[in-house]
Amino acid sequence: MLLTKALDYDLPEHLIATTPAEPRERARLMVVWPDRVEHLRVADLPDLVEPGDALILNQTQVLPARFRGRAIETGGFAEGLWLGDVTQGDALTWHLFLKARRLRAGKRFELLDRGDRPSGYVLELIRRVSDDGVWEAAVEGGHTTPEVLNGIGLTPLPPYIRGARARAGEIVAEDADRRAYQTVVAIEARNAPVLGSVAAPTAGLHFTRELLHAIESRGVRRGEVVLQVGAGTFKPIESEFVEQHVMHREWCSLGGARWAMDHPGRVVAVGSTSARTLESYGRALRGGEQPGAWMETDLLIAPGYAWERVDVLLTNFHLPRSTLLAMVAAIVPGGVERLRALYAEAVMTGYRFYSYGDAMLIVPKIGSSVCAPERR
Structure with a gap:
């Protein structure tokens, strides 16, 4: 071994x-x-x-699987990563990672577009799927994942790239990353x-x-x-x-x-x-x-x-x-x-x-x- x-x-x-x-x-x-x-x-x-x-x-x-949002109750910032669909259609639900404060079932987040403006989509946490931060959540306002992610999603660059850029003061346009x-x-x-x-x-x-x-x-x-x-x-x-x-x-x-x-x-x-x-x-x-x-x-x-x-x-x-x-x-x-x-x-x-x-x-x-x- x-x-x-x-x-x-x-x-x-x-x-x-x-x-x-x-x-x-x-x-x-x-x-x-x-x-x-x-x-x-x-x-x-x-x-x-x-x-x-x-x-x-x-x-x-x-996929443009990374997304941002704000907690509806507190206005606190959230960042997440789509991991897969659970259901589609009128009851669109996802598995996702979500980085935010005080996560709990029933907590709701307003998803933001790429300009950090309200997108019209709302995320509601249903249940914690695993101890490593995976949740199941309902997506209100969208019927398909491509529709939602193409509207709000960001390139899912690994954290080590985004962290190294932040520490170096580098700014790279989202469109450039999406191509690269x-x-x-x-x-x-x-x-x-x-x-x-x-x-x-x-x-x-x-x-x-x-x-x-x-x-x-x-x-x-x-x-x-x-x-x-x-x-x-x-x-x-x-x-x-x-x-x-x-x-x-x-x-x-x-x-x-x-x-x-x-x-x-x-x-x-x-x-x-x-x-x-x-x-x-x-x-x-x-x-x-x-x-x-x-x-x-x-x-x-x-x-x-x-x-x-x-x-x-x-x-x-x-x-x-x-x-x-x-x-x-x-x-x-x-x-x-x-x-x-x-x-x-x-x-x-x-x-x-x-x-x-x-x-x-x-x-x-x-x-x-x-x-x-x-x-x-």
């Missing part, structure tokens, strides 16, 4: 990226080979893929159990349509899966050992990329969410299951994991003590100790971290699949 403290590291705040690279593909790229490290740019990816590879991206759409925090392959989910994501699949943010075309021109087959990213992606591992962590559940779909389950070449996963989708379906199929168009996954990938479908991983630099970092440790050749050395090198050489930051391309084996032959 892996001690969670092995996934700790120190990061100077100035290395938290508060805006993305411009253009996107100018982000730095640490390429991790079995025996060496190269320092390149995301724009160099066409030279790093091989004919016959599959490039798999997550095409989930980030969405991948170029994002599409509206249809017939999905969850409408969209509350966080971006950040490795996908590095791609432009021109870069994707250049990669495909190398003889690479592109495919898109969907994993609707939930707020649990930011939850730190609090248990002593990584394997004791209770993993959050998220909905995923192979979409039109079911062919990737039988792809004979290397599978390059763009981001942890694409990797988690491929691995979840791979494990289910190998276990004799026949998962449908959508499946719910709570797969935790940590060192010692036997990879099913992913041969190469493109990913950002992740938070300490996170399940995302545990996944990276599971695929980096050399495991946790090498991962710690790579992160120390990234800090020393000024890589930018987290959602808007730089990327790492991990190639565990050269010239062949990292997955066992019987898993093909």
